[in-house]
Amino acid sequence: MxxxxxxxxxxxAQGNYFVSGSAxxxxxxxxxxxxxxxxxxxxxxxxxxxxxxxxxxxxQSEPYAQLKRVxxxxxxxxxxxxxxxxxxxxKKPGEVHIxxxxxxxxxxKSKSVFVYR
Numbered sequence: 001m002x003x004x005x006x007x008x009x010x011x012x013a014q015g016n017y018f019v020s021g022s023a024x025x026x027x028x029x030x031x032x033x034x035x036x037x038x039x040x041x042x043x044x045x046x047x048x049x050x051x052x053x054x055x056x057x058x059x060q061s062e063p064y065a066q067l068k069r070v071x072x073x074x075x076x077x078x079x080x081x082x083x084x085x086x087x088x089x090x091k092k093p094g095e096v097h098i099x100x101x102x103x104x105x106x107x108x109k110s111k112s113v114f115v116y117r
Contacts, residue, residue: 021078
């Protein structure tokens with residue numbers, strides 16, 4: 001789903017996603033006034049956070065993530081290019097907290113914290 005994924009120093013990751021107006025989940029969410037569904041924003045943030053979690057050496061093939069502090073701040077429209085960022089905020093034995101954020105043209109659209117165990 002994401003393109004141009006980059007992981008830096010096992011501490012942060014960046015990726016992009018172009019929101020196509022022809023995707024079925026965009027066209028059907030709301031006909032006549034299409035928007036990128038919030039669940040798809042979460043999917044983008046989760047994908048990047050999973051990759052970062054795997055990069056730091058986790059042996060789990062399907063890491064468990066708990067969502068914390070999910071915020072949908074503004075609407076994402078077809079034609080937007082999502083800049084997705086994830087960074088490790090806390091590491092302790094058996095638990096990693098990764099903060100993820102989506103922005104478009106420098107404006108934050110959504111954010112969440114994923115807790116991996």
